[in-house]
Amino acid sequence: MSSTESVIYYDGVVSKPRQAEISPINQDSVLLRYGDALELKQQYLYSEMILIGALGKIKPVIELKNDARIEFKNELPDWFNIKQKDIYQSIWKLERSPSLILFSVVFVVAFGFALVKWGIPFTSHYLAFQLPENTLTKIGNEAEEYVLNNLTQPSQLSQGQKDQIKSDYLLNVAEGRPAKLVFREGDYLGANAVALPNNTIIITDELVELAHSDQEIIGVLAHEQGHLVQRHSLQQGLSSLGFSVLYIAMTGDSSDLLTSLPAAMIGANYSRKFEQEADLYALNSMYKHHIEVSHFANFLQRLNEESDKVEGKTEKNPKKDEKQMDQQKPKTLEILDALSSHPATEERIQMVRDFEAKHPQINMQKPSTKE
The missing domain is CATH 2.30.29 (PH-domain like)
Incomplete structure (x- = not known):
């Protein structure tokens, strides 16, 4: 040789x-x-x-x-x-080994799946509960300012209505950890409520008008209180950033990483797990204060029907509505579409019915109508 x-x-x-x-x-x-x-x-x-x-x-x-x-x-x-x-x-x-190449591909896919399925959510959950209160307040204040300045208008509700809702909230929901209630006209948000990390719940006039009783509003506020207690909006925002980092690692495109954490928290669609946790918190809170949980199910059904009506109008004249929506809604707010409805409404209603069946004694109290 x-x-x-x-x-x-x-x-x-x-x-x-x-x-x-x-x-x-x-x-x-x-x-x-x-x-x-x-x-x-x-x-x-x-x-x-x-x-x-x-x-x-x-x-x-x-x-x-x-x-x-x-x-x-x-x-x-x-x-x-x-x-x-x-x-x-x-x-x-x-x-240069085909078997190793195949193994590497399978390993990378499995690792990526595990990272998305468990890694990022677990890390987001851990970080959400490790951040100090001043950090939560700062992030939440930015998110609140974003909602007030870009997504909503001043509330048209009477002061009496606001005071009644606040009173019901402190009596039946707050549990010694009262959040700041902010009333706004929905505009882009429509009939909705948003929980922010600075211990703030923003509730829209449209949601209040959609409710048929005080108990329905209490159910919604208890649901949002559950999001606050579990820091869901912050977890979801951190998860969004985690997915962005993973996307950059795979593609090298960092253009979408510039989206702020406050905007990510507001616009992120809650996972089914988060919704179930918040729903269960609301049901337990209503049960503890002897409020029929059927009110919550009724409101979920009505909110779902209202969403269907809006979609039906869009289907009748899609070109006109799409054009009008494009003109009215900034592109940076397209992520907020997820706020219009919560996922799996029928499953959530069934969850309420199952809870109600296990606790028949909560049906003893009669509902009071909203003023």
């Missing part, structure tokens, strides 16, 4: 590649010949070399002092005595 290997050599002075030959001198050094007739010679020690591993079809490269460089046309020869050779040779062989 020949002990001379044909290589490409860069002398570090000019960028022109030179055809060259490399051969061993002893266990510690090699001789490099280059030039038109290979008349030029250069000796290099292995200790002065840095091996750059091959990737794909790229062949091994040796970095030398003074910016010189040797590029091999094939794999490193057996006599080439650089220390890292055996490790890199093994990696190159594995890299």
Whole structure:
């Protein structure tokens, strides 16, 4: 077997590649010949070399002092005595193994799935409960300002209505941890309520008007209180940022990462798990204060029907409505579509019915109508 290997050599002075030959001198050094007739010679020690591993079809490269460089046309020869050779040779062989490639693809897919399914949600949950109160207040204040300035208008409810709702909330929902209730005309939000990390619940006039009793409003506020206690909006916002980071790692596109955390918290659609947790909190709160949970189910049904009516109007004249919506709604607010309805309304109503069946004694109190 020949002990001379044909290589490409860069002398570090000019960028022109030179055809060259490399051969061993002893266990510690090699001789490099280059030039038109290979008349030029250069000796290099292995200790002065840095091996750059091959990737794909790229062949091994040796970095030398003074910016010189040797590029091999094939794999490193057996006599080439650089220390890292055996490790890199093994990696190159594995890299070209179909079974390893298949395993790597399966592993990456499984790892990505696990990261999205459990990793990011778990990390978001942990961080949400580790952040100090002043951080929550700052983030929540930014989100609240965003809602007040961009998504809603001043409330048209009478002061008597507001006072009654606040009184009912403090009596039946607050549990010693009262949130700040902010009343606003819905505008982009419509009939809705939003819980923010600065211990604030924003409730819209449209939602109050949609309710048929005080108990229905209490149910909604208890649901939002559950979101506050579990810090769902912050968890969802952190998850959104986590997914953005994962997307950037996969694509290198960081343009969507500029979306602020407050906007992510407001616009993020709560997961089914979060909705179930908040619903259960509301049901237990209503049960504790002897309020029929059927009021909550009735309101969910009515909210769902109201959403269907809005969608029906859009279907009748889609071109006109879509054009009007595009003109009225800024693109940065498109994420807020998720706020219009909660997922799996029928399942949520069934959850209420199941809870009601397990606690029949809560049906003893009669509902009072809303003023």
